[in-house]
Amino acid sequence: MTETFVSYSLIAVYSAMAIYTLAFVLFAVDLARRSAESSDASAARATGLASASAQQASVMVNGSSAGGTDTLTTAGASESKIVAHSPKSLKLAMAMTVLAWVLHVGAVIFRGVAANRVPWANMFEFTLTATALIVGVFLIVQFWQDLRFLGSFITGFVLIALGVGTSSFYVDVVPLPPALQSAWLVIHVFVASLSTGFFALAASLSIVQLMQARREAGKALKLRFLDTLPAADRLETLAYRLTVVGFVMWTFTLIAGAVWAERAWGRYWGWDTKEVWTFIIWTLYAGYIHARATRGWRGSRSAWLAIVGFLAIVFNFTIVNLFFKGLHAYSGL
Amino acid sequence: MASTHSSDSTNGDSAADNSVTEGDSTRPSDHMDAPAPAPQSKVQQPRLSLAGYARFFWRQLTSMRTALFLLLLLAVAAIPGSLVPQITSDPNGVIAYRTNYPDTAAVLDFFQVFNTYTSVWFSSIYLLLFISLIGCVLPRTKHHFDALRASPPKTPARLSRLQGFTTRTTEADVDTTIASARRLLRSQRYRTELYGDSVSAERGYLRETGNLVFHAALVGVLVTVGIGGGFGYTGQRVVVEGYAFSNSLASYDSFNPGRFFTDDALDPYTVALDSFEPVYEQNNRQAIGQAIDFTANVTTTVRGEEPQQSQIKVNEPLSLSGTNLYLLGNGYAPVLTVRDADEKVIWSQPTPCLPFDANLGSTCVIKIPDGLDQQIGMLGFLYPTTGTLSSGALASVYPDLISPVLTLEVYEGDLGLDNGQGSNAYALNTDSLEQVAGRTSEAETLRLTPGDRLELPNGLGSVELASIPRFVSLDVHHDPSQLPVLLFSVLLFGGLITSLFVPRRRMWVSARTDASGTTTIEYAALARGDDPNLEAAVTDFAEKHSQQLGVRVDS
Numbered sequence A: 001m002t003e004t005f006v007s008y009s010l011i012a013v014y015s016a017m018a019i020y021t022l023a024f025v026l027f028a029v030d031l032a033r034r035s036a037e038s039s040d041a042s043a044a045r046a047t048g049l050a051s052a053s054a055q056q057a058s059v060m061v062n063g064s065s066a067g068g069t070d071t072l073t074t075a076g077a078s079e080s081k082i083v084a085h086s087p088k089s090l091k092l093a094m095a096m097t098v099l100a101w102v103l104h105v106g107a108v109i110f111r112g113v114a115a116n117r118v119p120w121a122n123m124f125e126f127t128l129t130a131t132a133l134i135v136g137v138f139l140i141v142q143f144w145q146d147l148r149f150l151g152s153f154i155t156g157f158v159l160i161a162l163g164v165g166t167s168s169f170y171v172d173v174v175p176l177p178p179a180l181q182s183a184w185l186v187i188h189v190f191v192a193s194l195s196t197g198f199f200a201l202a203a204s205l206s207i208v209q210l211m212q213a214r215r216e217a218g219k220a221l222k223l224r225f226l227d228t229l230p231a232a233d234r235l236e237t238l239a240y241r242l243t244v245v246g247f248v249m250w251t252f253t254l255i256a257g258a259v260w261a262e263r264a265w266g267r268y269w270g271w272d273t274k275e276v277w278t279f280i281i282w283t284l285y286a287g288y289i290h291a292r293a294t295r296g297w298r299g300s301r302s303a304w305l306a307i308v309g310f311l312a313i314v315f316n317f318t319i320v321n322l323f324f325k326g327l328h329a330y331s332g333l
Numbered sequence B: 001m002a003s004t005h006s007s008d009s010t011n012g013d014s015a016a017d018n019s020v021t022e023g024d025s026t027r028p029s030d031h032m033d034a035p036a037p038a039p040q041s042k043v044q045q046p047r048l049s050l051a052g053y054a055r056f057f058w059r060q061l062t063s064m065r066t067a068l069f070l071l072l073l074l075a076v077a078a079i080p081g082s083l084v085p086q087i088t089s090d091p092n093g094v095i096a097y098r099t100n101y102p103d104t105a106a107v108l109d110f111f112q113v114f115n116t117y118t119s120v121w122f123s124s125i126y127l128l129l130f131i132s133l134i135g136c137v138l139p140r141t142k143h144h145f146d147a148l149r150a151s152p153p154k155t156p157a158r159l160s161r162l163q164g165f166t167t168r169t170t171e172a173d174v175d176t177t178i179a180s181a182r183r184l185l186r187s188q189r190y191r192t193e194l195y196g197d198s199v200s201a202e203r204g205y206l207r208e209t210g211n212l213v214f215h216a217a218l219v220g221v222l223v224t225v226g227i228g229g230g231f232g233y234t235g236q237r238v239v240v241e242g243y244a245f246s247n248s249l250a251s252y253d254s255f256n257p258g259r260f261f262t263d264d265a266l267d268p269y270t271v272a273l274d275s276f277e278p279v280y281e282q283n284n285r286q287a288i289g290q291a292i293d294f295t296a297n298v299t300t301t302v303r304g305e306e307p308q309q310s311q312i313k314v315n316e317p318l319s320l321s322g323t324n325l326y327l328l329g330n331g332y333a334p335v336l337t338v339r340d341a342d343e344k345v346i347w348s349q350p351t352p353c354l355p356f357d358a359n360l361g362s363t364c365v366i367k368i369p370d371g372l373d374q375q376i377g378m379l380g381f382l383y384p385t386t387g388t389l390s391s392g393a394l395a396s397v398y399p400d401l402i403s404p405v406l407t408l409e410v411y412e413g414d415l416g417l418d419n420g421q422g423s424n425a426y427a428l429n430t431d432s433l434e435q436v437a438g439r440t441s442e443a444e445t446l447r448l449t450p451g452d453r454l455e456l457p458n459g460l461g462s463v464e465l466a467s468i469p470r471f472v473s474l475d476v477h478h479d480p481s482q483l484p485v486l487l488f489s490v491l492l493f494g495g496l497i498t499s500l501f502v503p504r505r506r507m508w509v510s511a512r513t514d515a516s517g518t519t520t521i522e523y524a525a526l527a528r529g530d531d532p533n534l535e536a537a538v539t540d541f542a543e544k545h546s547q548q549l550g551v552r553v554d555s
Helices: A002-062 A066-084 A088-115 A123-141 A148-168 A183-216 A224-228 A232-265 A273-291 A300-323 B006-011 B050-061 B064-077 B091-100 B102-110 B113-118 B120-149 B174-187 B205-231 B482-501 B534-549
Strands: B163-170 B191-195 B198-203 B233-240 B244-246 B254-257 B269-280 B291-302 B308-313 B318-320 B323-332 B335-340 B345-350 B362-368 B375-383 B386-388 B394-396 B405-413 B433-437 B446-448 B453-455 B461-467 B470-478 B505-513 B519-527
Touching: A002 A088, A002 A148, A002 A224, A088 A123, A088 A148, A123 A148, A123 A183, A123 A300, A148 A183, A183 A224, A183 A232, A183 A300, A232 A273, A232 A300, A232 B482, A273 A300, A273 B064, B050 B120, B064 B120, B091 B102, B102 B113, B113 B120, B120 B205, B163 B534, B174 B191, B174 B198, B174 B505, B174 B519, B174 B534, B205 B482, B233 B244, B233 B269, B269 B323, B269 B470, B291 B318, B291 B323, B308 B318, B308 B323, B345 B362, B375 B394, B446 B453, B446 B461, B505 B534, B519 B534
Parallel strands: none
Antiparallel strands: B163 B519, B191 B198, B198 B505, B233 B254, B233 B470, B244 B269, B269 B291, B291 B308, B318 B323, B323 B470, B335 B345, B335 B461, B362 B375, B375 B405, B386 B394, B405 B433, B405 B446, B453 B461, B505 B519
């Protein structure tokens, strides 16, 4: 039975990866479309203004002001339309992402059924579950804010992670060692993975924020799709709100981990390598939250901190798990 | 009038109207909430007195920029401790590192890198950080305490400049309108105050309370870890099936007392290991032999009480007289009986062997200093389930005791125990010993299964493998800081959530009646800190209030 479910899980995850790839391409197409439309729009705006001033010039002659105002209004409307209407490529990309995610979650569930326990007890399973949570957070956040422009970033990141996970981290289903047989495995690891989802989304917003800030500062950036995205300070606000949710979960992960460590290893804190890096990440994000309340640090500087924080998470998950000696030796590799 | 950036206040603390928010003078001068710094003129600075320097230094230390710098420095300073083995978490790693890289180790020793988290430099960083934190939080606590008893500030003159500004009209008179607005604000847990024909309200004091609780709890964690931890101790002890140990200093194999530990802190009790039952995977072909359960059945006796039977498992420590007993390791402890040439038993006891692989292949060291003509040392390899590699060498293929073999290489000579220096019981120093049975001697390695008895070389006597009981290694911990640290952590977490998610906002409702008898009501609000739902909150309030008054919506 186990083998059957394991193969279902793998089929589901490979299918999900194929569809994520399609979604990634469609999201990229959408970004290209935004670039194209934005340059159309600026061209249109330029002509609109030109014709407006031409008409205004004629207004002087005719003594009527109506024509000029009309033209200006039309130009303005066509510009706001870019943001408002949601084109086919983006809708299709989101549909693909949802479909891939359903398969992805299916893979997680099949893996859990195959192992007869929660599917996050080794590197392969961490990767499988954490990426599902990252996409899950991405999808659910859309009900709150339209962040679909992050689609290419998120699906790209998840694809790379799943690629590495299935090829380099794969291990067969084995029973849990006694140290992992605890309710804390369910809680501690799940919350840690979920916070990764929020941090991933926030980091991608911070990256866009940095690009947007450069563009707003007048630096030449040939990424015209940025015209269609929110302003840098708006992106920063969104990134901050997601980070704060992630930070609360990370704090919980730390406390829950300490409680579990006391049960399993006899001490709640022992500067094990994984504990050290969890602490470093916590401190970095605490720094980020403080930076946003410090004059001269709000904006791009704090955005860099959020990105460094997320890099530390990726480092903690990969390099620390694989190469650092410590008690959290559960990669299964 | 400094009402320049009210649109800014949704995404942060940057206060809008100075007449409204007056800045928060108790915040560090570079906090977003503090009044904006006055432009610096290039006038020559007056000389600072000693107190002036002290004040300057204190202001620097408690500034946001310093706190931020120290936080990031702390993160960076924690990194070396994850790259280099630490004495507390990986003592054997440190020993190996010192042997392999003596030169680097000397440098690392100088910088206390093997003790990163208690080193002078790491401690300085977090102590400075905490001083900065306390210096920042104390004045804020006083200010918040005052704010909790103060009234909401005066209604600003022009509400239209503020967030979520909206108006409604009603036939009701001003007094009725304001009174009902006040009632509604109170029911939404706002604190209110009347100013003329307006009501000023504020809510969300819990945000700042949570923030202060969070920071105070951090200090609490640090202090309880620092002080409470000093009264604790940890001890390690190997116990073989059928044997017992008592909670006294002499019976521990190793013992780490806290700074304030005294001997009488040890509550005398005994723990006897009745049996140890491991369970190994037998069906899953990918994981044959993987441990899936460990259970130590023990009988505990606390002085003056009846003996009790209990279990210790991984993840399920046993609480006993204020200590916790953890099951951290296990292995085999073969009982060897050594007789001299006259058949007299001179040695018969279990020897805990150190496992070196997952199938519990183990090394055993037996030292017999007295009783035979020569001092004898034996180096053994125990294979619980014996298999043969293609090279012909033995190996353990499964961790349970199915077909055990113990091989012994025998040495004679000077064990080096008489020079007064302590020696490692788990290692055999063969410098002054000669192998008399084994790979490099004439006699072959002894090979025993349970019940076997073989002659020792050179007519020294005989050795018998009587039985192979199991042992467990137990950690005994007493840590009085545990409970307070947990309580502070819960406070910390609660404080964090309220400080981040409880919106702190001010709301104003103002009314005036024109000549026709129509009353116009103005609503506006101001965020203090991140407040995503501010505008919606004003609109909702205006709607509810209008409905209560039975007004017609302003067209």
